[in-house]
Amino acid sequence: MSRSAKGAALIAALALAVVAPWLAAAGAGDTAFTEAERAEVEALAVPLGDTPPEAASxxxxxxxxxxxxxxxxxxxxxxxxxxxxxxxxxxxxxxxxxxxxxxxxxxxxxxxxxxxxxxxxxxxxxxxxxxxxxxxxxxxxxxxxxxxxxxxxxxxxxxxxxxxxxxxxxxxxxxxxxxxxxxxxxxxxxxxxxxxxxxxxxxxxxxxxxxxxxxxxxxxxxxxxxxVRYDSPFDRFAAALADDPDPPPDEAFPAAARRGLKLFVGEAQCTLCHSGPDFSNQAFHNLGLPVAEHRDTGREQGLRRLAASPFNAAGPYAGDQDDADRLRFLPPPESLRGAFKTPSLRNVARTAPYFHDGRFATLEEAVRFYLEPPEGETLGEREGTLDLIPDLTDRQVADLVAFLKTLDSAPLPEAVTTPPEQR
CATH class of the missing domain: 1.10.760.10 (Cytochrome c-like domain)
Incomplete structure (x- = not known):
């Protein structure tokens, strides 16, 4: 190699050393998934081709x-x-x-x-x-x-x-x-x-x-x-990820969404609550939301309403599939004051505004709440799990939002979403 060629190679190497960190931060870094991350993603996905359960009649x-x-x-x-x-x-x-x-x-x-x-x-x-x-x-x-x-x-x-x-x-x-x-x-x-x-x-x-x-x-x-719909860009990406830790680029699931998914199942700790194929653990959590105009006690009120309802799973109108045993092990209502059910994140980009009282207009606002909870009077005790969520950069917040937008499925068929002819 000539002296001039060696000089050019050295300059290129130095330039790469300077630019590489910026490229990684901008999204040109590693988007491959570790085995642990792939296992977490698999737990969220629904196999492609799963069909809705048949109605009883x-x-x-x-x-x-x-x-x-x-x-x-x-x-x-x-x-x-x-x-x-x-x-x-x-x-x-x-x-x-x-x-x-x-x-x-x-x-x-x-x-x-x-x-x-x-x-x-x-x-x-x-x-x-x-x-x-x-x-x-x-x-x-x-x-x-x-x-x-x-x-x-x-x-x-x-x-x-x-x-x-x-x-x-x-x-x-x-x-x-x-x-x-x-x-x-x-x-x-x-x-x-x-x-x-x-x-x-x-x-x-x-x-x-x-x-x-x-x-x-x-x-x-x-x-x-x-x-029932489980056919989002995320589900298709998860199917590809099962075969390849770094699937080929996909316009429906861009690099920002990949980074957001890695955050979701990893550092951001989102799956502590948003787990399973519906991205919800179906549990009730107190997020420390400041009291709004209506002093809503959440699960505390819900437990009392459930116990008093003749239509609960232990009542005389319950079907054979209703699980009455769950009602025997419910916690005291006051222990869940201010707690609300973890919502599914499926189709979340189409279901704004967010949280039980619709206080956040955008996905970015909803994500930032976990990083910067507002001050004010709360009901009950804020969940300690939230303290595990780390500070995130603006880029990471944007990546999480990009991932959440891939959870939208195709519209349901018109045959089940319009008024049928009465027979």
Missing amino acids: TELADFGQHLFFDRRLSGDGRFSCASCHQPDRAFTDGLALPEAAGRGHRNTPTLINVADNPWFQWDGAADSLWSQTLLVVENPRELDNDRLNLAHTLYRHADLRAAYQRRFGPLPPLSEGERFPAHGSPHAPTDSPGGRAWRRMAPADQEAVNRVMANLGVALAAWQRRL
Whole structure:
């Protein structure tokens, strides 16, 4: 090699030594995954080609799909479940807090991939897919109905009555007004007309109306079991990663997303809570959120609501698959004051705003909360696990956000996201 060539090589080597650290920081560094990281990624992924679980009955799921879009389920006929759980927004509404019969206190969660969750709603007040819908029907801020009026609605409308009876058999004799008043619910204030009407009913008639409520929940749950999607860019990358620790470049899963995934399963400690194929450990955690306008006690309230519900897994309307044993080992409600369920991160880029009260408008704001928790009054005790999260650079925050954006799946087929023809 000539002297000039050696000089050029030396200059190039020196330049590389200077530039290499910058290139790594900018994303040109190692994006290969260690064996430990690959194992963590495998625990988050769903094998490509997995199909949604079949509903117990196609006819039952079709009925549930119709009910989901039917405004007659609400007290005044103005709202349906789809008013807040909008299919084109991944079954959310894009609002910090929902607006239906009233303004809600909690952000609308997605319904995609909820079929196998052990707890439902932000506070876990329901322990089955079929029972969680019933809380919405009688919530004055949501559908604002009562169970007697709902039963009468089914009876009064020939299409609903026929559809119900094909799936569940005859409705109670609701034309007998003395036995079945027009309105009433055990949730109504005891001194209100609805409360007094419910208490005057015979226990067997109360049970018959409760059974109608439970059956509607079963139908809605059968349809929701169709809302399953695990085909995101992340899932495809995870499949490639199983065969190659450094898969070829992929526009749908860029270098920033790879670095973000490595952070997610490693240094950033995200999988302490966002674990498993739904990116949620399905547990309840107190993040030390400052109290907002509504003093929401979270899981503390949810545990009390769950214990009092006749529709819980230990109640008389539970199905054979409901796990009543879980209710025997629940912690004291006050021990989980201010704790909320870990949400799934699937489709998270489509379900803004974030957290149980929708306080964060963007993914970046949500990520930064864990690094810079705001000060203010909190309820309960902030989880010590959060202290394990290290400080992250702006670049690392951006990488995490880039990864989270790869968790969006393809839209569900129109056949399960639009009102079906009633049969």
